[in-house]
Amino acid sequence: MRYWLSMLLLSLAGYCPASELVVYTWEYYLAPEVKSRFEQETGIHIAEVNYNSDEARNRLLSGGYPPEFDIVSIDSLSLNDPVWRALFTVMPASIRKQNTAIDPVFTARCGDLSVPYMWGSVGIAYRRSQVSEPITRWQQLFTPEPTLSGRIVMVDDTFDLVSVALKAAGFSINTHNKSELQAAYHLLQKQRPSVATYQLSFAAVSDQQFGKRIAAAMVYSGDFYALQQNSEYKDWTYVVPEEGSPLWLDCMSILKTSQHKAEAQRFLTFLTRPDIALLNGQTMGFTPALKKSYLPASMQNNAIIYPPVKQLQRSEFYNADVSKNELRSAIYFSVLK
Known part of the structure; x- marks a missing residue:
């Protein structure tokens, strides 16, 4: 993982245009179809860097993360810690108000620094x-x-x-x-x-x-x-x-150091669209942070996805x-x- 991260960052070093966002997230956590749809709709490419544990993520974030990073998936519990809160920018109220399909319980837990992503x-x-x-x-x-x-x-x-x-x-x-x-x-x-x-x-x-x-x-x-x-x-x-x-809840947050905050906000708004959230969840086997009424019966009745x-x-x-x-x-x- 360290070798792969190093090679990716070398390829990004000195070049990270506004048409590309770098997301730091778990492996197998963002559907390729979702990334393709976003690129088709906006022309913005999504690049991923993956971590394999909260501890690995925290070590990198606390040790001086690469400046190319724009968005981080982070658990809601960590967003209560001032150390991690200090890294992220406040999400515009307009974006949070648009997320009417998101369960308000999850919105409250992710707070003002992020949008809810997946839970389980x-x-x-x-x-x-x-x-x-x-x-x-x-x-x-x-x-x-x-x-x-x-x-x-x-x-x-x-x-x-x-x-x-x-x-x-x-x-x-x-x-x-x-x-x-x-x-x-x-x-x-x-x-x-x-x-x-x-x-x-x-x-x-x-x-x-x-x-x-x-x-x-x-x-x-x-x-x-x-x-x-x-x-x-x-x-x-x-x-x-x-x-x-x-029960866990993951949120998506934008780093203060991101040079592409407007594009990052656009991507997070895209991720919380009900059609995209469902496509993402159903493709990857996770439960999107939508109100239960938005989930199809096949998800509501699946004990793996919905306990x-x-x-x-x-x-x-x-x-x-x-x-x-x-x-x-x-x-x-x-x-x-």
């Missing part, structure tokens, strides 16, 4: 042929059956890794209770021998070293599509566990103060060291 759950993907009984609870991933030993993938993320352990232990993902966080820590430590790697699932199944033996994974809902595409096995299934799930009501009621978005909890970071680094 964190669940479990597993191969049906590799387990003796269906996986329906987080506890089954933390105290796995023997056949899963060394064959599990967990996400490398400070908040979500700890939060699914909290859910497994029966606690809120927003807790600040020390004993509850310690219980999550003990679950994560107990699980370590069963974990093959801490990274995104679709990348893990492509790894030549251990990809073929992966049988279960902590997965962001939209990544399940990429997991299926990258794996040679076709018996994967996805479930939102009975205990509920951390079942019972599990959704037990799921939670992060409160803003979670990002200030230093014990979570300590747990994360202790588990992954």
Whole structure:
């Protein structure tokens, strides 16, 4: 990824015309058809630079990001942090008012520095042929059956890794209770021998070293599509566990240093058009941040894209103060060291 980023930036160095925007985002997160449509309508080309974790994104942004970057996809929780807020420009009120198809809950969470992009759950993907009984609870991933030993993938993320352990232990993902966080820590430590790697699932199944033996994974809902595409096995299934799930929301923000703010605003307005948001979501397997009434029945009834009501009621978005909890970071680094 570093080599690819370096080569792209070399190609952009000294030349980034107004007819091109550079978007820093997750891999498999922006449909090629959407980029083509935008270029056809406006003549503006979209170039991507990809990251593979929030931590990798944050390291680059905090370490002095390339001046060619225009737009960043960023989680709504991070937008509560003054460190990251300082990087982005306020979105014109006119753009936010135009987004009448966007769910106002998501608009409020992304705030005045961004537009809502995609949302979803964190669940479990597993191969049906590799387990003796269906996986329906987080506890089954933390105290796995023997056949899963060394064959599990967990996400490398400070908040979500700890939060699914909290859910497994029966606690809120927003807790600040020390004993509850310690219980999550003990679950994560107990699980370590069963974990093959801490990274995104679709990348893990492509790894030549251990990809073929992966049988279960902590997965962001939209990544399940990429997991299926990258794996040679076709018996994967996805479930939102009975205990509920951390819910995530990603937003699109324009960097203050962008030299193409007008074009960037035009692109974000384009992304939030209902027809484009649906095309993007359906192509990439994610849930666009639209009001539910805008989603077709095929999306509303798809448990991967839209969690079942019972599990959704037990799921939670992060409160803003979670990002200030230093014990979570300590747990994360202790588990992954």
